[in-house]
Amino acid sequence: MNLKTAQKLDAESVFQTYRRLPLLIVRAKGNYIYDDTGRKYLDLISGLGVNSLGHSNPKVVAAIRRQTGELMHVSNLYLTEPMLGVAARLKKHSGMDKVFFCNSGAEANEAAYKLARKYSRDKYGAGRYEIISFHRSFHGRTLANIAATGQKVYQKGFEPMPSGFRFAEFNNLASIEKAVGKKTCAILVEPIQGEGGVYPASPAFLKGLDALRKEKDILLIFDEVQCGLGRSGKWFAFQRIGGARPDILTVAKAIGGGLPMGAMLARKPAAAAFAAGNHASTFGANPVAAAAALAVMDELESGLIDNAAALGAWTLGELNALKKRLPIITGVRGLGLMIAVEIKGDAAKAAAAMLQKGILVNAIHGTTIRILPPFTVTRAELDRFIKTLEEHLANES
């Protein structure tokens, strides 16, 4: 099949909810993906932060092959083994106590909201259910998650929003202190805002949230669906930034190495609020996804996270130097391999120009160029990205 045919079939039969780039991807290996014409692209998006080990990591592929021949699915009516290993490893690296498995970031966050409400209701009664999140945040596309997301654009047309969510300014303690009230049961935050444009929380901000947590028994929910599992340069972004530990932590994107998986983790005492029957997912803890996750964690444990930290720091340094040379660049943000370049110009045009040169980057919010490279990316590949970006932006200014 060629691109034209694929586009025609897509338009005829698939909801047109995505503004897709004109590419038909047919295979991928390592840090590169290939289209229907055989053209090769350096993938600096990693399937939106999913393929942190690059594409088709041999150990992940072998684990999936092995597991599909053993056991693919039986549901949570029974115990299966692969998820037990994933739970133990997630606990070890995060310091959390309990794990609930699901299949996506949105589901992990839904589980978090339910757990927070249940904990608060059991302890304080029905009037304490509000979750405060932040402007520019992103928490997923289900109805509760768009209500929790601090960007009107995702809510528009789907009102009324489910109640129980309010907003404060990110990295602004005065704002959150003002928003917290008698109804507040939890504060929901991405330690590094991703989709909103790559804004890391400051240590002082997280420390302030921790003080509110202690003073008012408000649960901290950290949404690390994008920034978790090594991308920040540590296992979890809250460990990299410091200042607070979450009561509830959500992960998804990178955990299954490309297979759908999500998880909601909680610490005591919040973790004790879920009892039998309180929550469930048919596909949650799927053995094949769990086997893939185990292989992903093996790889992360073998030094790849340090690679993310070192290459991220190097890239940020180079981009800041570029910013000094090119006034069209108005900002460089990031932590680890989660990086944004803000321009006084058209980010989509820049991304299209990069695509022409065989490099995939992501344009968001009109003026932001975002990259989420695999941790297997090399300095030479990142250098190629920076030089190509410089060439394009130099012609734009």
Ligand SMILES: *Cc1c(COP(=O)(O)O)cnc(C)c1O
């Ligand atoms: C992607 C993302 C989600 C939603 O995850 P899905 O798997 O698409 O449901 C939630 N929170 C954050 C921070 C994300 O980046």
